[in-house]
Amino acid sequence: MSDVIAPFLAATVRTATPLALAALGELVVERAGIINIGLEGAILAGALGALLGGTAAGVAGGYVGATVAGTIVAAIFALFVVRWRADQIITGTALTLLSLGATGTLYRTLYGASGAALTLATSAPLPIPVLSSIPLVGAALFAQPPATYLAYLAVPVLAWWLHRTHAGLALRAIGERPDAADAAGVPVDRYRILAILFGGAMGGLAGGTLVLAQAGTFAEGMSSGRGFIAIAIVVLGRWRPVGVALGALLFGGASALQFAFQAMGWRVPYQLFLVTPYLLTLAALAGAVGRARAPAALGRSLDD
């Protein structure tokens, strides 16, 4: 049995990593009262940024490129939404579509129309001594690429920052009542911009993980809805870092089920597993939204 469970757990964590990174970033954005539908675009831009950075300067360069690319997409979002008070949903949707088109065009321009068979050095798993030799879960949790450890680290750090620092308190207040934060002397727009940039950087990193730790190559539209799933995970995780991490694992597990079922030799159409995360997204939103309380100012026009 363990020859099924251990790979299943490893696949779960591997699939959950980009989702967790993107969702943790979006969590901070939403706690500032802003919903960035453009997250999908940031992930995609991050994937292309990883390819560009990776070919130029190896794995580390790839992660840097991914982060920068995601931040650039977020900066456009911040410019429109915070500076010019544009509608959040429309701006985010436009950015996702723009990213989809722009990354495809750039990729084809740079690497030719065929574009295939371009492979990149991927970041090797970095086993943590002692911890990685824990039976069953050790290898799954602690023999992962560095990006996974970053996600581990981000959960407690964000939880601490949100609930134990004045800056976190200010961010949460902005998501609830921006005018109250303003009256208390909090620079509201600066917080919003920084939150959006952080969300973009995390989204870019998530895209970079897809390229540098999983596929080893870039494909057009390779984010395949992970940005939207990450937004659903934020709701499912009730806008809390630990909840978001658990939500990401749940979705990772749903995706990883297909490997486990294949390993056990069950003949189930693979399309069924491809669709599972998306069905779970719908179920999570339908089931969770009623119970969870979103930041009161979430998605509201910034002029209100």
Next chain:
Amino acid sequence: MDRGAHRTVSDASEALALTGITHRFGAVTAIDDVSMTLRAGTVHALLGENGAGKSTLMRIAHGMIRPDAGQVAVNGTVRELASQGDAIAAGLGMVHQHFTLVPAMTVAENIALGGRGPWSQRAAERVVEELSARTGFALDPRAVVGSLPVGAQQRVEIAKALARRARVLVLDEPTGVLAPGEVQGLLRWLRAFVAQGNAAVLITHKLREALDVADDVTVLRRGARMMSGPAREASEQSLTAAMIGGAVERAPRSPRVPRHDAPVVFRADDLVVRDAGDVVRVRSASFRIAAGEIVGIAAVEGSGQRELLRALAGRLPVSSGTLVRPPAVGFVPEDRHGDAVLLERSLAENVALRGLGGARGVMHWDAVRARTRTLMADFDVRADGPDVRMRALSGGNQQKLVLARELEDGPGLARGAPPERQGEQDRTADHHRFVAPSVDSPPPTASALVVENPTRGLDVRATAAVHDRLREAADRGAAVVFHASDLDEVLLLASRVLVIFGGTVRETPLQRDAIGRAMVGFHS
């Protein structure tokens, strides 16, 4: 209150000095070259009608708006206040009319908001306890602000400013939301606060309050300073004249006593109403309201008046008990812009909204326009025609059109002779006559109007016009039920008062003290 003590200090240092402040919103000059000096150790009342520029001036002083001209000095130092953060750093604190608190957070979190570095709930709670001891406010640091009554929220708002070491407090209409007893407490606290060398600006439109508590008064009208000087040299008459320009004759209270055989329009027996969250808001209320009456519902915020009015208007279901009411009740909710009108649509479209839920088929816009013209003429709505956008109208004209729309089709508009007026007699016992419903003589049309804070945001003239329209409607046989947060307005307009406290409805004699006590749960 030993106010004389401060006044002997003629050269008291200037806690806040505004010089030559001018500010324009587009083509409108909101503040026109206004100067004002707040002396340390004093309360300075800033008076004016709605829209006179009081709040705008204080927003400038607090860094929320940058003036086009003029300067702000705090404790003798000229400051460039680019944000509220700058104002707070300069030692200013503002208690906003609409509190700037985060309802979902605790008192401690709200007060910690705006600080720097790490923080802990426990340290923040200690700060609140310390503030509680210093101010005499009983603040529970762990209470969630949204669950606190309005008076307590206001104390949190004040404590928040004091936690940031504010020495100059600006309070924007602080007493409007408080029950009479709470008002006295707040004003007493304010005197004690300035006695420690601090200073406060009290924005208000209540003359009595200003004369009672302030050392100095400044009056604004249409953005310009009309007068400024010591409060002891001012009188209610001189202040009123400065506020609205020229002499004013206050309409004498004309309590109407309906005919004793007037038909009962509303009859409630053991009425229970729950809100959207299934919380009981009205507890087994029993009362009668007859045609021609104007019944005032007096209450402090959140006592159940909101739900009672909506049940009478047919907007909330009756949970148990019986409520007999006319099929069509006009309803004027307090949030005019949110609930009563479409600001971006034409007057005719706004008039067409009445009863739209039950309407079918094609719209006859010409008929609607004609109706709108009639309503505008009848209610003296000043606008260019039925096709102008609602937003183009002043608040008073908007409210008059809403009243006109809601009163349409009832005897409020029927051109019959008004019911015979009775002389002033034992009004308090009057309601017993209505207990027996007069089923034998059904009313021609049982018309009714439910109104919530009908004059909120209106100036003196518009307020008088709205009151006149409500009185006329009652004269023509409509049953008018209204709630006003301002007790003075209830006393001015009502022929009978029901007080609701904690969901319990009680008939209360038309006396300020009795009503004030009943509003906070005491009754004799």
